Amino acid sequence: MISTEPRLRIRSIDTIRGAIMIIMALDHVRDFFHISAFTADPLDPQSTTGALFFTRWITHYCAPTFMLLSGISAYLAGQKRSAAETSSFLLKRGFWLILMEIVVMTFFLSFDPSYKTIFLAVFWALGTSMISLGLAVRFFSPKAVLVIGLLLIFGHNLLDYIKVQENSSLDIILSIFLTGGGRFYPLGGVTLAFLYVILPWAGIMLTGYGLGELFRSSVAVAKRRKILLASGFVAILLFFVLRFINQYGDPVHWTDQETSFRTFLSFFNFTKYPPSLLFTLATQGPVLILLALTERTDNPLTRVFTVYGKVPFFYFTVHFFLIHIFCAIAGLASGYSWAQATDPKLFFKFRPSEFGYELSWVYLIWIFIVALLYLPSKWYGGYKERERKWWLSYL
Numbered sequence: 001m002i003s004t005e006p007r008l009r010i011r012s013i014d015t016i017r018g019a020i021m022i023i024m025a026l027d028h029v030r031d032f033f034h035i036s037a038f039t040a041d042p043l044d045p046q047s048t049t050g051a052l053f054f055t056r057w058i059t060h061y062c063a064p065t066f067m068l069l070s071g072i073s074a075y076l077a078g079q080k081r082s083a084a085e086t087s088s089f090l091l092k093r094g095f096w097l098i099l100m101e102i103v104v105m106t107f108f109l110s111f112d113p114s115y116k117t118i119f120l121a122v123f124w125a126l127g128t129s130m131i132s133l134g135l136a137v138r139f140f141s142p143k144a145v146l147v148i149g150l151l152l153i154f155g156h157n158l159l160d161y162i163k164v165q166e167n168s169s170l171d172i173i174l175s176i177f178l179t180g181g182g183r184f185y186p187l188g189g190v191t192l193a194f195l196y197v198i199l200p201w202a203g204i205m206l207t208g209y210g211l212g213e214l215f216r217s218s219v220a221v222a223k224r225r226k227i228l229l230a231s232g233f234v235a236i237l238l239f240f241v242l243r244f245i246n247q248y249g250d251p252v253h254w255t256d257q258e259t260s261f262r263t264f265l266s267f268f269n270f271t272k273y274p275p276s277l278l279f280t281l282a283t284q285g286p287v288l289i290l291l292a293l294t295e296r297t298d299n300p301l302t303r304v305f306t307v308y309g310k311v312p313f314f315y316f317t318v319h320f321f322l323i324h325i326f327c328a329i330a331g332l333a334s335g336y337s338w339a340q341a342t343d344p345k346l347f348f349k350f351r352p353s354e355f356g357y358e359l360s361w362v363y364l365i366w367i368f369i370v371a372l373l374y375l376p377s378k379w380y381g382g383y384k385e386r387e388r389k390w391w392l393s394y395l
Helices: 012-034 052-080 083-110 124-140 142-161 169-179 199-215 221-245 260-267 277-293 299-310 312-333 361-373 372-388 388-392
Strands: 117-120 183-187 192-194
Touching: 012 052, 012 221, 012 277, 012 312, 012 361, 052 083, 052 124, 052 260, 052 277, 052 361, 083 117, 083 124, 083 312, 083 372, 124 199, 124 312, 142 199, 142 277, 169 199, 192 388, 199 221, 199 260, 199 277, 221 277, 299 312, 299 372, 312 361, 312 372, 361 372
Parallel strands: 117 192
Antiparallel strands: 183 192
């Protein structure tokens, strides 16, 4: 989501980041506008439809790809800085993103000026991952950072087999750093919603930083392409092997269902919160292949993707605000009273649990919001390239 603005931009990074940002908006529009978004699991193989499953499943690519590309971008941005300078920048930016999560994104998600619930979601994950990367960069070489990232990705599911007392101090610490996702903890007069766990996501960013060495100007394009393609195919193959074995890599095992199609859905229903090993292999394997195949791709479609890919912070914050504004307008226009739309029990104001439309309307609203943001994103991307002000590296 957040690039570190390397001066020598790699086209494939902006292209892929822009593509997944467009896809990401689909999931957020679904959250606010689909009739069953708050009442049913779109990935439940026993009850979902193929269209709904795919609509949610395709967006699995977004968060881990943001992490991977942010790690690569951090490496490229640090080429003209010392390790200490790169570390300092990542630490400051990480804390800045956490502050933005608490103050701005929590409000855009909830529209609740009382801030009774603090949502620690995407910016929280990016911020804590950047802090983790900043600490790692200060003390370790890029190759060592890569190894640490891979150890986190491949090893954290070992904790699936360790049981601790629920809500004990150890359980709370593990849930925040390694095992949790969607855990709510009261603190004083507010509730902290830890939607994204820290270290498994940080592992993906650290791995991206280590892969950044492949994108140095001294590395031949053919060599980079070969390594990325090989790594991508190995990740996909390993996913299928581990998923068929059905023992390690995801806390939810696939099971035979009443039809072969629903068994297929069960096979591809893996865990995002926290991101399991299988989740990461299945999503980042194809992304590595795309990085290899799109480095020199330049056509009208990739140029559109790049417009969004160059302004991740701007696009992310504004698209959430627009989605919630349009949801509020649609909800009130549908007949909900102000009191119903702002019920204190609602996590997201103006989004009653019973509100929503069929999936076809979700897609139309998604296309409208993405198109609406094209010209503002293009203008802001041009402004960032022209001005080069220091504070723009934080936005």
